[in-house]
Amino acid sequence: MLFRNEAASKDLVNIALPKGRLEFPSRQFLAEVGLAREDADWPDRALVQHDPILGVRYLLVRPSDVVTYVSEGAADVGIVGKDVIMEADLSVYEVLDLGFGECRLGVAAPSRVSADYPCPEDFYRSRGDMLRVATKYPNIAERHFSHLGLPVRAIPLRGSVELAPMVGLADVIVDLVSTGKTLETNEMVLLEEVARITARLIVNPVSMKVRPRITNLLGDIRSQKKSEGGGARA
Amino acid sequence: MPDMHEMTRAETRRDVEARMRAVFRRWGYRETDAPVLMDYETLRTAGSTAEDVAYKLVDEGGRILVLRPEMTAPIVSMAARRRVEWQRPLRVCYFSRLFRRSESDREFFQAGAELLGGAGAVADAEMVGLCCEVLVASGIERYQVNLGHTGVLTDISSSLGLEHNRAEQLRTSLAQRDIVAVEGILSRLGPVDAQRAEVLLPYRGALAPDELDSLASAGVGDRVMDEIAALFDWVLQVAPAEDIGFDPSLVRQLDYYTGPVFEVYCPDTGDLLGGGGRYDGLMGRFGVEEPATGFAVDLHAVQSAAAMNGAAEPLEPLCLVLVPSESSHQGADLARKLRANGFRVILETAASPTEEAGIARARCRGADYLYLEDGQPREVSPVAGEVE
DSSP, rough: OOEEEEEHHHOEEEEEESTHHHHHHHHHHHHHTSOOOOTTTOTOOEEEEEETTTTEEEEEEEEHHHHHHHHSSSEEEEEEHHHHHHHHHOOOOEEHEEEEESSEEEEEEHHHHHHSSHHHHHHTTTTOEEEEEEOOOOHHHHHHHHHTOEEEEEEEEEOOOTTHHTTTSSSEEEESSSSHHHHHHTTEEEEEEEEEEEEEEEEOHHHHOOOOOHHHHHHHHHHHHHHSSSSSSO | OOHHHHTTTHHHHHHHHHHHHHHHTTTOEOOOOOSSSSHHHHHHHHTTTTGGGGGGGEEETEEEEESSSSHHHHHHHHHHTTTTOSSEEEEEEEEEEEEOOOSSSEEEEEEEEEETTTTHHHHHHHHHHHHHHHHHTTTTOOEEEEEEEEEHHHHHHHHTTTHHHHHHHHHHHHHTTTTHHHHHHHTOOOHHHHHHHHGTTTTTEEEEEEHHHHHHHHHOOOHHHHHHHHHHHHHHHSOOOEEEEETTOOSSSSSSOOSSSEEEEEETTTEEEEEEOOHHHHHTTTOOOEEEEEEEEEEHHHHHHHHHTTOOOOOEEEEEEEOOGGHHHHHHHHOOOOOOTTOOEEEHHHHHHHHHHHHHHHHHHSSSSEEEEHHHHEEEOTTTTOOO
C-alpha cells in the first residue's frame, strides 16, 4: 500500500514487463514511445528497475502474472499476450495491439487418432461423454468448448502439454502454436484455431481515471501509432 | 502485534459502518436487509450480470438458490411485492456481505442505498451527494467522482447509424474495457464518424461543465444533454467542482442502468470506492413501473483508503483492575463502576500484587491505567522504544 502511494505521489509510472519471449520486443516498444531509453542497460536478474529521469519503474514478472499486477494496481501499465488476458478474466483496460509476439491459440490432437475424422467436432464427439482437454488455459478451453455445446473436463497443466495425449491423460490440448514445430515433433495436428494472439498494452482501470499522466501518455502513444499507420494495429 | 490488523478488521469495518449509518439516517434512509440465500429466479428476472458469478446451490425442494451476489435485485423484488405498504419514494440503505465466484475476493462487503420512486436530476444528484458524504464520514479525504450517462453511447451509436449487432458489440467491448476491439469497430467507420466517436475512448479524462459541448457534436441528443447538464448543476451543490467531471467513456459493469451513472475513485490508493446510477427499467421487470436509482460502496476499499489517513476511531482508555482473589468482590465492584463511566476494563486476580508487577502486567495487556486494591488509578506509560 505504501509502495503504491509513494509511487502515485511522485507521479511515477509502474510498468509490468513479461519475462521471456516478449521481454525484448516489449523493451523495444517502450523505447520507441519514449518510456525507456534506447541505450538503457538492463542488469540481469533485477526484478525492479527505476529510471528516475523518465519517471518510470519497470517490474519484471512472469507473463501469467502481468494481468494480476495491473488489475490490482501494483503496476499502472503492462505488456502481455492476449492469451493471458483471455485466461485471467480480470478487470483491465486493453488499449493497444502491439503487433509483436504473434502466434495462435489452438486445439490440437495426436494425428494418428484424429486423422480419420472429417471435421474436429466429429472427432471431439467420438471421445466419449466428456472430452478431456489438457491445457495451460482451462478457462479459455472451457469457454471455447461450451460454445460448441461440448461437455469437457479441463486438465490444468503448467507445461509440456503435448505429453498429456500421448500417455492417455487427455484427448486434446489447447495451447499456443507459433511455428508448429513442437506439434510436428510430437506427431500432433492443429484441429482448429481458438484465437489469434499478439502482445497487448494493458492499463489499470483506476489509473486510467485518476492519473492524467497515464491518460496523456496513452493518448500520445495512440496518435503516434496512428500516424505511423503500420506497426501496432487497432 | 502484526496480526492485530487482521484480527480487528471486523471492528474497523463496524466503525466505518457506524459513521456511514449516521449519514444515511440524517438523509432520511432506513436500513434494510435481505436473505443471504436468495432465489435464483430473482436474479434472473432482474437480468443481473452478477448471475454468471453467483454461487448456486439446490435446496431440498429442488429449487435453485444463490448466495446473494448483489443487493439491488433482492431489494427491488421485495419493494415490488410491497408496493402498497412501503410508501414511495422509498429510501433504504444496507450493509451486506456478498458473494461472487472469484479467485481473489469471493466474499466482500458492500454498503449502499436505493431510492425507489425518485425521478429526475434531483434524485440522481442525491445519490452522488449521499455517496460522497458517506465516504467523507468514513475518513476519506481525497476522492474523484466521474459522472456518466448510458444515453451517451446509445445516442452516439444511433447517430453513427450502427446496426443493432454492431452497437451491442461496441457496448460489450466498452464494458469489458477492450479498447482494441472498440478501435476495431471505429476503424470500419468513415474518418469523420470515427473522429466523432473518439469521445468514447478513455484518453481524454473527465470533462468540466463548460466542456460538455463536445458531446453534442459527437451525436449526443438534446434530451441526454439536458439530463447531463441538470445532473451537473445539482451535483455541484453537493460536492466540490474540482473532484467532479463528466466521463463519456464510463460504462458500469452491471447492465441494468438506464440514465445517469457515476463512479468514485480514491487517487491515493488507486481503488474504485463505489458507484451507481439510475435503473428505471428494473422495477418494471418485477411488474411495477417506477423510476429508481441507487449506489453501493466497497467497504474494504473504503477501509483501506480511510486507514491511510489514520482515521480509525480512538478507543476508550483501557483499565486493568488487579486484585488478590480474596478481594475479587471489591475488584468486580470497581470494574462495574469504571465500565459504567465508559472505560474499557479488564479484571484479573493475582496473589498479593505489588505496584511494580501490576504496572508490568498492565503494560502487557496494553492498558492505559492500573487499579489495585486501593482503588487509586496509576497511569501506565508505554515503555520507550516499544513498537505497538
